[in-house]
Amino acid sequence: MIEISPGPSSLSPGVHPFPHRHLLGINGLQPWEITYLLDEAEAWVTVNRGTAKHDGRLSGLTQINAFFENSTRTLLSFEIAGKRLGADVVNMAVASSSVKKGETLLDTALTLNAMRPDVIVIRHDASGAVALIAEKVDCPVLNAGDGRHEHPTQALLDALTIRRRKGRIEGLTVAICGDVLHSRVARSNILALTALGANVRVVAPPTLMPPAIEAMGVTPFLDMDRGIEGADVVMMLRLQRERMTGAYVPSSREYLAFYGLTRERLERAGKNALVMHPGPMNRGVEIESHVADDIHRSAITEQVEMGVAVRMACMDVLTRARRGVEGWA
Amino acid sequence: MTTPVAIINARIIDPVNGRETRGGVLCANRKIVAIGQVQVPSGAKRIDAKGTIVAPGFVDVGVFSADPHACAAGGITRVALMPDQSPVLDDPALVARATAARKPDLWVHPLAAATRGLEGLELAEIGLMKAAGAVGVATGRRWIASSGVMSRLFAYANAFDLPIIVHAEDGGLADGAAATAGETATRLGIPSAPSVAEALAVARDLMLAEQAGAHVHFRQLSTRASFDLIRQARKRGVRVSCGVSPAHLLLSDIAIGAFRTYARLSPPLRSEDDRLATIEAVRDGTVDLICSGHDPRGTDDKRLPYADAAPGMAGAETLLALSLTLVRDEVISLPRLVAMLSSTPASLLGLPAGQLKVGGDADLVVFDPDAPWRVDDDKMQGQAGNTPFDGLPVQGKVTATIKGGEIVSR
Numbered sequence: 102m103i104e105i106s107p108g109p110s111s112l113s114p115g116v117h118p119f120p121h122r123h124l125l126g127i128n129g130l131q132p133w134e135i136t137y138l139l140d141e142a143e144a145w146v147t148v149n150r151g152t153a154k155h156d157g158r159l160s161g162l163t164q165i166n167a168f169f170e171n172s173t174r175t176l177l178s179f180e181i182a183g184k185r186l187g188a189d190v191v192n193m194a195v196a197s198s199s200v201k202k203g204e205t206l207l208d209t210a211l212t213l214n215a216m217r218p219d220v221i222v223i224r225h226d227a228s229g230a231v232a233l234i235a236e237k238v239d240c241p242v243l244n245a246g247d248g249r250h251e252h253p254t255q256a257l258l259d260a261l262t263i264r265r266r267k268g269r270i271e272g273l274t275v276a277i278c279g280d281v282l283h284s285r286v287a288r289s290n291i292l293a294l295t296a297l298g299a300n301v302r303v304v305a306p307p308t309l310m311p312p313a314i315e316a317m318g319v320t321p322f323l324d325m326d327r328g329i330e331g332a333d334v335v336m337m338l339r340l341q342r343e344r345m346t347g348a349y350v351p352s353s354r355e356y357l358a359f360y361g362l363t364r365e366r367l368e369r370a371g372k373n374a375l376v377m378h379p380g381p382m383n384r385g386v387e388i389e390s391h392v393a394d395d396i397h398r399s400a401i402t403e404q405v406e407m408g409v410a411v412r413m414a415c416m417d418v419l420t421r422a423r424r425g426v427e428g429w430a
Numbered sequence: 431m432t433t434p435v436a437i438i439n440a441r442i443i444d445p446v447n448g449r450e451t452r453g454g455v456l457c458a459n460r461k462i463v464a465i466g467q468v469q470v471p472s473g474a475k476r477i478d479a480k481g482t483i484v485a486p487g488f489v490d491v492g493v494f495s496a497d498p499h500a501c502a503a504g505g506i507t508r509v510a511l512m513p514d515q516s517p518v519l520d521d522p523a524l525v526a527r528a529t530a531a532r533k534p535d536l537w538v539h540p541l542a543a544a545t546r547g548l549e550g551l552e553l554a555e556i557g558l559m560k561a562a563g564a565v566g567v568a569t570g571r572r573w574i575a576s577s578g579v580m581s582r583l584f585a586y587a588n589a590f591d592l593p594i595i596v597h598a599e600d601g602g603l604a605d606g607a608a609a610t611a612g613e614t615a616t617r618l619g620i621p622s623a624p625s626v627a628e629a630l631a632v633a634r635d636l637m638l639a640e641q642a643g644a645h646v647h648f649r650q651l652s653t654r655a656s657f658d659l660i661r662q663a664r665k666r667g668v669r670v671s672c673g674v675s676p677a678h679l680l681l682s683d684i685a686i687g688a689f690r691t692y693a694r695l696s697p698p699l700r701s702e703d704d705r706l707a708t709i710e711a712v713r714d715g716t717v718d719l720i721c722s723g724h725d726p727r728g729t730d731d732k733r734l735p736y737a738d739a740a741p742g743m744a745g746a747e748t749l750l751a752l753s754l755t756l757v758r759d760e761v762i763s764l765p766r767l768v769a770m771l772s773s774t775p776a777s778l779l780g781l782p783a784g785q786l787k788v789g790g791d792a793d794l795v796v797f798d799p800d801a802p803w804r805v806d807d808d809k810m811q812g813q814a815g816n817t818p819f820d821g822l823p824v825q826g827k828v829t830a831t832i833k834g835g836e837i838v839s840r
Contacts, residue, residue, distance in 0.1 A: 128617070207733060227735030228619040229689030248735070249619030288619055312624070313613040 256289035271298030279338030304328030445769035457792035487793035500812025502839035505795035529563035654707030676752035
C-alpha cells in the first residue's frame, strides 16, 4: 500500500495539505498532495454538471493565461475554469519568436508581474521556461506545458478520469503509448501514476523511446501488442506529424500498422480497458476512429471535462493563501 | 629595467623534470635569473612563499575569452584563444591583433580558424595566420561535417607544422541537443544526444589525422569510449593528444539539477561512468593536459530556458583549485598536475613557456595547495562568474601570478 494521505489530523497546526506556491510539475508532489488535488477537483465535477456553474471565489482576482506556444484546448479549458471561479481572465497569446526568445521571456515575465496578476498560467515550448518565469513573479504560476518537460494538469485530469472510471489507480496497469520522447504528457503521467501506485508501461518505437526511461519506474516496450497486453488503461499520445520527416518514423501508414490503436489490437488489452488520448487526435495515425469513438471504451471526451474541474481545483488551491482563506496563510 | 622580483621560502616544482626542490626564484628583466638559493638584491620586490609552491605560469589551451583578470587570479600567464570570436579569427590581421591584445599581463596565442567563418566549408588562410602569430588551428565550438574538408585540413595544417585542435561532437547526432542522453535529460525533457556522438567524431578524426600524419589535439574529451580510442591510436603511433576540463572530472549530468544553466557545457556533463573514466584516463596518462575551457557568459546568455542558454562556464579562476582534487585523491602527483597545466600545453603549442630555467621567461605562479576558500560567482574577478561550482568549498589558492617578471596578481 502506498501512503495516500497523512490525513488532516496528522498535519501540524497551520500546515495546509498543499504547501506549494506554484504548480510547475508533478515532480516534487507527494502522493497525498496529488490525491488532495484530485479530491478537490471531484467537487468541481459536480458543480460543472449542474446548471449554476458560477462560483465567485476568485472574484476580483486577475488570471493571466500567457501561452507562448499555440494551444486551443488547454487555453480554453483554463479560461473556462477561471471564469467559472469568477476571476478576470486575460489571455495573452504570444507566438514564440525563433530568436532571442529568452530575453523576451524574462522581460515578459517582469511585464506580466508589473500588472499585478493573482495567478499566471503559462505554456512555453522550452523545457524549464515556466520555472524560470515563476522565479520572477510574485503570484502563483501554473504550468500549462513546458517543452518536453511536464504538463501537470493533464496528468491530474488523466488520473481523475482513471480514478472515476476504474474506482482506483493503485494496482492498475497503464500503458502509455506513442511519441514518449517528445511528450510532456507522458512525463507528467508517469510521475503521477507511479506515485499513485499504478504499474506503468511505456510503448514506443525505438526512435521515440527516451533513454533511461526505466529509471522513472516504468517498463518500456518496443512491441505495442506486448506492451498493452492485459492493460487496464491504454493511454495514447499524439504523434506530431513533423516527426515523420525527422527520420523518427517512416510513414503514418507504417506507424498505424505497428503502433496505432486499432480495434483488433485493443483486444489484447484488459477486457474493459479504458482508452485515453490527450488530444487533439490524429485519427488513422495513432488511433482509429472506431476506438476513439467507442463510448464504452474511450474516455477521451471525459478527459476534457475533467480538465476544467482539475484546473478549477488547482487555481482555487493555489490562490487560497492570497485570498486569505483560513489556515492557508 | 623592471624591478627584480624574488620569491623566497618556496617549494619549487619543475614540471619538466618532475622534481620538487626548496628555495627561491629570482626574476629580473623579464627573465628568470636564479633558481634555488637566491641572493635577493636590494630594491627587489620580495614574495615570501611561506613554504607554498612556485611553479611555471599556467598555459590554458582553448579559452573563448582572453580574460586578463580571471587569468591573473587563476595563475594563468598564457592562453590559446579559440577562433570563435566576433569576428571569427579567420584572417591574419585579426590573428595579429589578438596576439597583441592583452600584453604584457597576459599573452594571447590565437588559434586560427580552420575554415572561413568556422563554417566548415573552405580552408582559411592557415599559413598566413601562422605568420601572424597563430600557434594552432582549431575547428571552434563546432565540428566539421565534411570528412573531405577535414582530411584536407589535416594535410594542409600539418604542412605548416601546426597542431589541429578539434571539438569532438558528431553534429548529426548532437544537433539541437543540450545534454547527454540519460536519465537526467529524460526526466527534464531536455533535447539530448548520446555520448557516442563524441567518440564518433574522435574515431573519424583519428583516422584522418593518422592518414595525414598530422597532430590532432582533442580540446576536451569526456567519455569512456573516446579515451579508449585515444589509447588504441597511441599504440598505432598516431600523433594525438587530448585535454579535459575540471568540470568533466568533478561533475556528472546530475549537476544540471532543475535546469541549472550554469551546468550547460559543451561537451555536456556526462554520466557518472564517463566521469570516472575521465579520471582514470588522467591517472593512466591518456589525458595530456587540463584546460579550463574558460567561456564566461553573462546572465543574458544564461538566464534562459535550459536548451536556449549558451553553453560554457567561467573556468580560469577555479582551474587550479578544482584540479588539485586529483592530487588530494592521489590520482596524480603534484608535479604531474603542474605539468598538465603548464609544460605540456606549452609544448603542444610550441611555446617557450611552462618551464623553470635560468634565462627563461619569468612566467610564474605561486600557490598554496591547501588554502581553503569558497567559490562565489559574485566575487569572481573575470568578465562573468557563471560557474556550476558556485558555493563549493575548495582548497588551493593562487597567491601570486607573475608574467614576464611583473606581478600581475597578488
